[in-house]
Amino acid sequence: MLLGDLLTAVQEKLPVKVCIFNNSSLGFVELEQKVEGLLDAYTNLVNPDFARVAEAMGFWARRVEKSSEVALAVRQWLDEPGPALLDVVIDRFELVMPPKIEASQVFGTALYSAKAVLAGRASDALELVRGAVS
Numbered sequence: 582m583l584l585g586d587l588l589t590a591v592q593e594k595l596p597v598k599v600c601i602f603n604n605s606s607l608g609f610v611e612l613e614q615k616v617e618g619l620l621d622a623y624t625n626l627v628n629p630d631f632a633r634v635a636e637a638m639g640f641w642a643r644r645v646e647k648s649s650e651v652a653l654a655v656r657q658w659l660d661e662p663g664p665a666l667l668d669v670v671i672d673r674f675e676l677v678m679p680p681k682i683e684a685s686q687v688f689g690t691a692l693y694s695a696k697a698v699l700a701g702r703a704s705d706a707l708e709l710v711r712g713a714v715s
């Protein structure tokens with residue numbers, strides 16, 4: 582969704598509800614790099630506070646940083662009569678599993694993990710594993 586789409590929602594008073602799963606990364610591209618055995622590069626995003634950006638455009642908006650805040654925020658977000666946006670900060674390493682896992686992808690991810698350790702980024706590989714088993 583682009584900024585222009587948000588402006589249209591405000592201008593036309595469309596009651597659309599937008600939720601951002603804010604992982605501060607081009608997560609899918611990052612996953613594709615890892616399953617190919619590559620260290621992730623240029624996928625980090627320095628995001629603004631999207632709730633403040635949306636508010637400046639005329640949206641009702643909230644930023645959610647703690648899981649304990651999610652239930653109330655979702656209720657308020659859905660109750661809003663007009664356009665509303667939630668900026669929900671999520672775990673960067675939450676792993677999205679493809680429907681079918683190829684052996685080559687397992688090998689690639691193992692290769693990525695070895696490279697991460699050698700590059701001094703062992704904690705990244707650990708977080709990836711932690712996300713996969715939780």
Ligand SMILES: Cc1ncc(C[n+]2csc(CCOP(=O)(O)OP(=O)(O)O)c2C)c(N)n1
Binds near residue numbers: 602604606607609610
């Ligand atoms: C117009 C367009 N350009 C490029 C892509 C390739 N692409 C697929 S997923 C992705 C990254 C998406 O990142 P984000 O929107 O932050 O979502 P995440 O994967 O982190 O959930 C890109 C660039 C695309 N799908 N569409």
